[in-house]
Amino acid sequence: MEGTVLRIEQGSLHDGTGLRTVVYLKGCPLRCAWCSTPESQSKSIENGFGQNMTSDEVIDEIEKDSIFYFHSNGGVTISGGEALVQADFTREILKKSKYIGINTALESSFCVPYTEIQKVAPFIDTLFVDVKIFTNELHKKWTGLGNQQILKNIRRFLIEYPNCEVRIRVPVIPGINMDIMELLMTACFVADLDRFVPLELLPYHRYGMHSYELLGKEYPLKDTPAPSPKEMFELADQLARTVPHLPVATLAKTFIY
Known part of the structure; x- marks a missing residue:
């Protein structure tokens, strides 16, 4: 099976264990105003971004670091864009990885029909799923689509696949969702889920500006500053203190109450 791969990065420490x-x-399917990889939005190869690969070719690249996975409890993480836009291709990579004993993780927005999630779910050890904005109208304004499908998919997945570790992530963007009431709604949603799920706050950054230039596109949030570590810690602390029994993490510190 062949799919369209943006790139393969080895040696990551921030996309799962090890x-x-x-x-x-x-x-x-989304067009987030803060997207750090605009070159991933189109499924087609454009401006030199991307290449067609078979699932076996991808597995060959993954296996190159198999010795490091063993010693660090690491593995492979499938990301995007949105990996579930190519759910059949993603399934083949995850299935083959599991078959040869490699730990698997998926990063997704879950903004797809649930049938696409079901294709890959049996082969995921860890799921990182985004809840970018909780208010449906704001989500549609800043990403192009509403979030009702996303929230429904999360609830259903947690019930049907209890053995998969799930972590919910929120990108914190000043002027968009860096509002304590907006974040509290997300935190309450997570705390009310059918099983224990930690919440991770990810600070906004502007690392993708160069990619916008290469694509001839204007970066929508060029004047938006990144939140400071102090601001991120304070937000995580406030959420964890307000919502009982919810672990809230930033990139550098975890608060558990």
Whole structure:
């Protein structure tokens, strides 16, 4: 089976446990104003971004670091764009990885029909799923689509796949969702889920500006500053203190009450 791969990065420490190889696939239904990889949005190869690969070719790249996975409890992470835009291709990579004993993780927005999630779910050890904005109208304004499908998919997945570790992530963007009431709604949603799920706050950054230039596109949030570590810690602390029994993490510190 062949799919469109944006790139493959080896040696990642931030996309799951241990040392990981991250396979970034092309294609995404969302158009987030803060997107750091605009070159991943289109499923087609454009301006030199992306290449067609078979699932076996991807597995060959993943296996190159298999010794490091063993010693660090690492593995492979499939990301995007939105990997589930290519759900059949993603399934083949995850299934083959599991077959040869490699730990698997998926990073997704869950903004797809649930049938696409079901294709890959049996082969995921860890799921990182985004709840970018909780208020449906704001989500549609800043990403192009509403979030009702996303929230329904999360609830259903947690019930049907209890053995998969799930972590919910929120990108914190000043002027968009860096509002305590907006974040509290997300935190309450997570705390009310059918099983224990930690919440991770990810600070906004502008690392993708160069990619916008290469694509001839204007970056929508060029004047938006990144939140400081102090601001992120304060937000995480406030959420954890307000919502009982919810672990809230930033990139550098975890608060558990």
